[in-house]
Amino acid sequence: MAVESARNGPVDLAYETVGPPGGEPLLLIMGLDSPMRWWPDGFCAELADRGFTVARFDNRDTGRSTRTAGRPCSAAGRAGAGYSALDMIEDARAVLDALAWPDAHVVGQSMGASIAIGLGLHHPGRVRTVTTLSALPRGFRLAEVARYVDPVGLARMARVTARRPRTRQQLLRQHVALARMQAAGSQPFDERWATETARQVLADGPSDPAASARQLAAIRTGSRLLRHPERLGVPLLAIHGAEDPLVRPSAAAALARAVPGGRAIVFGDMGHEVPRRLWPALADAISRNASRARILAQ
Incomplete structure (x- = not known):
């Protein structure tokens, strides 16, 4: 898969596509400090088999996209080399434009779910449906999601x-x-895939311990942008794992x-992850949610 580049102001965003060019367009947005390689190739292929043209991209500060130097933005807004939740939402819009x-x-997935919802709220004409995995309901502000x-x-994650x-x-x-700590504890962990993916991630660019802090601060400062998911005007499906070690399934x-007509599915053997054993079931669920948009458009 050839890596291409979208641009949002000074930020270059690496992206790639999978599937037939004429398929239904589907954009994947990964979570906190996680480049697009953590969307498994096999999962993207499952989506392509269901008629989607799949695009995935590296959020800013990850993978082969532009890295940001400096401290995280403050709780009050931008500071120094910081950026905002709206900037990350506009990054996703820039990939659609490219x-x-x-x-x-x-x-x-996870933080990427907040960006997906934000894209639907701020650019409603650009989004057909939203599917979230391991999402929090209203962004990442602690008082609202505790x-x-x-x-x-x-x-456990903090210790690692x-x-x-x-x-x-x-x-x-x-x-x-x-x-491993984000995976379902009751199921075998795919260490071979995780190790190979981690090697590829490290080959794409240097690790920056402050990147996750910058991204988290950006999403927290954008809590007002994400506070009203009930304004989302497209079909929403919230997928979660019963064994998610970070976010409870009640989310x-x-x-x-919160979203009119919203639906939820909880998989019993899923953690904070996109596990191989559930790729077909997850792709089917996403496809069914997409069909809701087609029905509404008739």
């Missing part, structure tokens, strides 16, 4: 990310450890209730 897609189905996050899981790897091998192991129900 693809010459007037509109698309949008699928977001009931939905698992403090034990967050503490608190380590400062000194070698490339240590950094590789940290990436794999994060993938999916809350998000579905």
